[in-house]
Amino acid sequence: MSRPLLFLDVDGPLNPWAAKPERRPEGYTTVRVALHPGRPLRVWLNPSHGPALLALDYDLCWATTWMDAANRWIAPVVGLPELPYVDFGEALFAFRPDGVHWKTEAIVRYAEGRPFAWVDDEQGPADEEFVAAAHPAPALLHHVSPRLGLREEDFAALAEFAAAMRA
Secondary structure, three states, X not given: OOOOEEEEOOEOOOEOOOOOOOOOOOOOEEEEXXXXXXXOEEEEXXXXXXXXXXXXXXXXXXXXXXXXXXXXXXXXXHOOOOXXXXXXXXXXXXXXXXXXXXOHHHHHHHHOOOOEEEEEOOOOHHHHHHHHHHOOOOEEEEEOOOOOOOOHHHHHHHHHHHHHHHO
16 A cells, blocks of 8 residues: 655645744754745745655655745755645636635646645635545645744644554
8 A cells, every 4th residue: 555645735844834934943944935026935944844744654745835946945955755735826826716725626637536644824714624525535624823834743743644544
């Protein structure tokens, strides 16, 4: 049996963008990213996150608006190798009147029936319902506070879910 997928959002779980703007969280480093012309984006990243994510029993995949840019700007700082990513294409930021997040359907399609966990700061009850109805395998939609980023208890919840897939 293959390992479950772990879909990683950047802004929120890896970059606690909602933390106090004048105070970088402990353990984080500041990166200035020039994704678009104009003012660079300030990103806070914790170099311990990569090894902690790699130690989990998952196949990692980006599920972020950064898409492939996460491999250039985020992965090297946190210590991750180049990862596959969900290409959201035209769904990027598309409004859904049913309240389902614009990422959810693409993530379910990408998973192709494999168990998965998804760490993000934007999922809600409509996403849980959509995944339960559209995805035949177990799934964990794990909310991460955008003020705090990934913490020990988040890694513990992810490890527990992966272990349950092996049981």
